[in-house]
Amino acid sequence: MLTKIAAQTIKTKWKDLLILFAGLIISIAIFYMFSTVANNKAFLTANTSIKAIVVIFIVGEILLGLITFIYLNFANRFLVQLRQREYGLLMMFGANKANISRLLFMETFFLGVISLIIGTIVGAGLTGFAGQFLQQMLGLTLAHWQMFNITGFLVTVVYFVIVFSLNGIINQIYISRSNINTLLRAEQTAEKMPKPGFFNIIVGIIGILLLILSFIVMQHILKISILLGLILALSLNVSGTFLTIRSGLALVLNLIKQSKFSAVGLRNFTLGQLTFRLKAFERILTVVTLLFALALGALTVGRSFQMSLPIIAQQSSPFTISIIQPTVQEKQLISQLKGVEFVKSYQYKLTNKALIWSGKQFNQEPLPFYHVKNSTNFSTAIPKVHFADEQMLQSKQQTNFEANAILSDLANGINTNNPNQSIIVNEQQFKKSTTVAQQIIIVRVKNMESNHNANMLAKLQAGQLKRFSGLKERGVSGTFGFLTLAKGFSGGLEFMGFFLAIAFLVMLASTLMFKVLTNANVDRRRYNILMMIGATPIERLRANATEIGIVFAIPLIIGIIDVVYGLKFFKNIMADPYLGFQSSLLLIGSLYIVYYILTVFIYQRILKKH
Amino acid sequence: MKNIVNVKNLNLTYNANSIKPYHALKDINLQVTEGDFVAIMGPSGSGKSSFLNVLASLQAPSSGSVLIDEQNIWQLNANQLAKFRGQKLGFIFQEYNLIESLSVADNIALPLSLAKAKHTTITDAVNQVATLLHLKDQLKKFPNELSGGQKQRVAAARALVHQPKLIFGDEPTGALDSANAREMMNYLNKINIEQHISILMVTHDAFSASFANKIHFLSDGQIVQTLERSNQSRETFYRAILDFLGTFEE
Numbered sequence: 001m002l003t004k005i006a007a008q009t010i011k012t013k014w015k016d017l018l019i020l021f022a023g024l025i026i027s028i029a030i031f032y033m034f035s036t037v038a039n040n041k042a043f044l045t046a047n048t049s050i051k052a053i054v055v056i057f058i059v060g061e062i063l064l065g066l067i068t069f070i071y072l073n074f075a076n077r078f079l080v081q082l083r084q085r086e087y088g089l090l091m092m093f094g095a096n097k098a099n100i101s102r103l104l105f106m107e108t109f110f111l112g113v114i115s116l117i118i119g120t121i122v123g124a125g126l127t128g129f130a131g132q133f134l135q136q137m138l139g140l141t142l143a144h145w146q147m148f149n150i151t152g153f154l155v156t157v158v159y160f161v162i163v164f165s166l167n168g169i170i171n172q173i174y175i176s177r178s179n180i181n182t183l184l185r186a187e188q189t190a191e192k193m194p195k196p197g198f199f200n201i202i203v204g205i206i207g208i209l210l211l212i213l214s215f216i217v218m219q220h221i222l223k224i225s226i227l228l229g230l231i232l233a234l235s236l237n238v239s240g241t242f243l244t245i246r247s248g249l250a251l252v253l254n255l256i257k258q259s260k261f262s263a264v265g266l267r268n269f270t271l272g273q274l275t276f277r278l279k280a281f282e283r284i285l286t287v288v289t290l291l292f293a294l295a296l297g298a299l300t301v302g303r304s305f306q307m308s309l310p311i312i313a314q315q316s317s318p319f320t321i322s323i324i325q326p327t328v329q330e331k332q333l334i335s336q337l338k339g340v341e342f343v344k345s346y347q348y349k350l351t352n353k354a355l356i357w358s359g360k361q362f363n364q365e366p367l368p369f370y371h372v373k374n375s376t377n378f379s380t381a382i383p384k385v386h387f388a389d390e391q392m393l394q395s396k397q398q399t400n401f402e403a404n405a406i407l408s409d410l411a412n413g414i415n416t417n418n419p420n421q422s423i424i425v426n427e428q429q430f431k432k433s434t435t436v437a438q439q440i441i442i443v444r445v446k447n448m449e450s451n452h453n454a455n456m457l458a459k460l461q462a463g464q465l466k467r468f469s470g471l472k473e474r475g476v477s478g479t480f481g482f483l484t485l486a487k488g489f490s491g492g493l494e495f496m497g498f499f500l501a502i503a504f505l506v507m508l509a510s511t512l513m514f515k516v517l518t519n520a521n522v523d524r525r526r527y528n529i530l531m532m533i534g535a536t537p538i539e540r541l542r543a544n545a546t547e548i549g550i551v552f553a554i555p556l557i558i559g560i561i562d563v564v565y566g567l568k569f570f571k572n573i574m575a576d577p578y579l580g581f582q583s584s585l586l587l588i589g590s591l592y593i594v595y596y597i598l599t600v601f602i603y604q605r606i607l608k609k610h
Numbered sequence: 611m612k613n614i615v616n617v618k619n620l621n622l623t624y625n626a627n628s629i630k631p632y633h634a635l636k637d638i639n640l641q642v643t644e645g646d647f648v649a650i651m652g653p654s655g656s657g658k659s660s661f662l663n664v665l666a667s668l669q670a671p672s673s674g675s676v677l678i679d680e681q682n683i684w685q686l687n688a689n690q691l692a693k694f695r696g697q698k699l700g701f702i703f704q705e706y707n708l709i710e711s712l713s714v715a716d717n718i719a720l721p722l723s724l725a726k727a728k729h730t731t732i733t734d735a736v737n738q739v740a741t742l743l744h745l746k747d748q749l750k751k752f753p754n755e756l757s758g759g760q761k762q763r764v765a766a767a768r769a770l771v772h773q774p775k776l777i778f779g780d781e782p783t784g785a786l787d788s789a790n791a792r793e794m795m796n797y798l799n800k801i802n803i804e805q806h807i808s809i810l811m812v813t814h815d816a817f818s819a820s821f822a823n824k825i826h827f828l829s830d831g832q833i834v835q836t837l838e839r840s841n842q843s844r845e846t847f848y849r850a851i852l853d854f855l856g857t858f859e860e
Contacts, residue, residue: 260729268723272711529707532668533721533768534696536689 021115023075023510027068028119028160030503033127034061035159036152042144061155064503067291067511069163074514076108076167080174081518087175101172108171112164120156124148130499204251207243210236211558218565222572230569241289241558246282249554250275266535266543273526273547277519284515285554288508292559295504296588297566302497303580304570310449311380311575313483318368318385318406319344319442321457321478323464324414326441330463333456339446341385342368346442348414349435355411355422358430359390367393368444369403380576385444393424410440413477416470448480505588509595512555516548516599520606527607544607545600552596560585612680614776614808615642615665620674622660622831634660635671636831644775647802647809649819651851652828659780661828662812666699666778667691679775696724700769700777700807702798704784706761708753714764715740715749721772739767742804743797759790766797770805777801779811783818795821816855820848827858834858 037043038061080087087100095103124147131145214236221229253275262268278285319342323330334343344365349356366387388403411422430437445453457480464476475481523544530540563581570577622635634657642648652658663669665676667683676683679698686694700721701707708717715736722732740746743763753761762782769777782798783791799821802809813819821844827835837854839847 263719263723263729263732264726265723268712268716269709269720272709272716276711525707526709526711529709530720530724531692532666532695532701532707534692534694534699534724536692538689539692539724 021111021118023071023506023514024111024115025119025122026506026510027064027071027503028115028156029123029126030499030506031061031064031068031159032120032123032152032156033130033499034064034503035155036123036127036146036149039149039151039155040144040146043146064500065159065163067504067508069166071511071514072163072167073170074511074518076171077174077514077518080104080171081521084178097176100175104171104175105168108164108168112160116157116160119160120153123156200247201251203243204247204249207240207246207248210240211244211248212240214240215561215565218568221569226569226572233566237562238286238290242282242286244558245278245285245289245554249278253278266530266539269526269530270543270547270550273523273543274550277547277551280519281515281551284512285551288512289555289558289562291504291508292555292588292592293562293566295501295508296559296563296584298497298504299501299584299588300563300567300581301570301574301577302501303584304567304574304577305580307579307583308380308575309483309486311382313479313486314382315370315575316482317409317477317479318370318383319444319478320448321443321460321476321480322410322413323441323443323460324468325438327463330460331441333460334441334443337443337445337456338450338452341444341446343441343443344368346410346440347430347437348411348440349430349433349437350415351433351435355415356430356433357407357422357424358427359393359424360427360430362388362390362393362424367403367406368442369406371402380579390424409477410442412474413468413471414438414440416468416474442478448483501584501588502591505591509592512552513595513599513602516551517602517606520603523603524607540607541600541604544603548600548603549596552592552599556589556592611643611645613641613677614644614646614679615640615810616675616677616680617641617665618675618677620661620664620676621672622657622664622669623672626672634831635664638674638831638833640826640833642776642808642810645802645806645808646824647799647822648811649822649825650810650812650828651814651816651819651825651855654814656828657831658812658828660831662778662780662810665810666701667695696721697772698775700772700774702762702765702769702777702779702782704781706753706758706765706785708761708764708768710753712752713749714745714751714753714756717753717764718745718749718767718771720768725772735771736767739771742770742800743767757790758786759793762786762790762794763797766794766801770801770807773805774807776808776810779809779813781813781815782811783813783815788817791815791818816848816851819851820844825851827854829858 087103090103091097091100127145128147131147214233217224217229217233217236221233224232253271256262257268257271257275262271323334326334344367346361346365346367347358366389368385369388370383371386372383386403388400392400393403393407394400407424408422415422445457447453448457461476461480461484465471475485527540527544530543535543567577567581617638617640620635620638620640621633624632624634638661650658650661660669664671665678667676667678670684678694681694681698683691683694709720712720718736718739719732722735727735736749737746740749743766745760745763745767748756748760748764753764756764762785766782777798779798783794786794795818798809798811801807809822811818811822819825820839823839825837826833827837835854835858837847837850842850
């Protein structure tokens, strides 16, 4: 009989369950994708030279797992609350707590099995799509990418079976602690209005002050000891956020409530609803705020790193590409490059002992180099190109060292087997050597990333790598070669950051969504009263959308300020951590807004139910 | 005197397209004169709650018309209907239907806030009804701090604050003990007489109904009898209702 009821429930309540299903399928699919990637050793080792990436993926997977567990718990609680009256009725008709617990367990089990099957199929599709998408978006070649991985699949199944069982047990505990009356009258339980006492006012002010103080610490984090600054900023921020949401915002709401502003339309109603919400949401909003900041921060740092790569590459060398022993075709390709700032050609001889350059040629074609002032901070500025003649290359000044470094870089590319043996000799000595003189060309273009130039440079690079196998390890000298190497090096890391941030956000927003929706049934009565009193449908929708909007806006606003100040920490290790902020905020903000709209839409549907 | 409510050939059918449609209301015709206090009585399932819902613009009828203050309410769209409710109607329900997140003063003020009345107008009106219903000391409290009787007085104050033409009551004393029920009915009587507001109330309680001037008895979705108080005292009318109910139930 219980099996029949459980199956019937899934059949008849599919509209309510659809929300849970969608969230579950997304979480299973992303979890599956992470498991597949984390367990795809061939991919990880082929795409990054850091072994720690496997650990990072596993940590990411664990974090994702934890969030999934919390998310499932909220989602499940939402459904149980929707149906507790029904459970109460079943108990009134003679079902005991064990029967109800078993019924709940069976429902969770059915849901689990169905969503696990669909979720892994969607996950495999998502993994395939993610691979394609990343290759296009990041311009990476992801070798050994797999859509299906048996270990990844098994990890997903085992993990979700555990999570579903734990949730089933939590539901059982909840039911075993409730009596018939509580379940039957759950929706009628009166809520108590939190009142702004003196203590709350003090706590609220302290909360806001702590939050501001955490931003000040973040602002000056580089002047304090990094570790101490981080601990201080984090503890001030967490406690500040919690107390601000707990009492500070209630304080602000109360002040607005007492003003004439609140007397118009449904403003007072919305403010009252919010005071209720904030009390019930203080913990979840604190967690959502921090994790939102983490998700946005992770994505911003990843994006900033990706976006700053061309700048770092440009800072790495004064020329774009070097072509050793250029062929006719390569010279033709060079002539097709656009926005060429300079093309310089040098002669060298590779003898048994060393690689020699004629000093005289640098008087005719001075060697470009960067002169950088000593600084501990990273900068996005591209240094000015200086040119060194024979005299400068032979002098003992710092510029000599910087110019010679360029010469060594070229020499290392030419003579990969025996680097650092590069000497400048006079014209006579150069001519004296019987070795055949070879040519190397260096080119600098204004924009190496334009489609045309990138295409030409890629062809030149491919040709060099084909002809000089020694270059495969170190890459072709110049900014273009640096960029190619850096992209390959950071590809896996960016991938994880991107998807982890998205997955976090999806689940955080869903958790908040479920928490908000849990109240919809209780609110239905309140909105019905408004309807009777004369609130138009649009006024009710506006009140509801404003109320939910403010709940959603709190983590968004505090989270964004957290990231704006928190990114200052990365100034120490990155050129410009803010480079990817706008695009990340746009992406995460858009997703968050979609969740908000979806929540209002579902809320309205529940409110309209009779 | 003009009619505040004019119901013509009202029908309400549930599951109209099914094999077994259920006719909750059948061809009802009813007039309520301005300033009247009317009660609707009837056994469970007689259709009295459905009737009130249709009259109060909460549920659309299958056919027929409902004119309130000469306006056919079911010809209005959702927005016009909401505005109409907000201006002309007041509601008092058995479950009080107060908003827990708002203080007593804010609960009472809601209809005026919705009508975008001035702050001073709202404050004055709230104070006035609070004095009338002896709620002055409760204004800053929240619903969970009030007794059942006080909650229903707040509901009455909210129904009254915007000076509606008509107040609908759905078992307004249903959740109250006898002392509070008597008090509530005395207040409704006072509102009816002093404020000249018409009241239409559904009740199963003969005592509450005895405060009305006229009682319509519903059975199987039809009005089967009407009792008028005329010049009788409330106590005499109460006995008359009980006598009628005795024969009615037989």
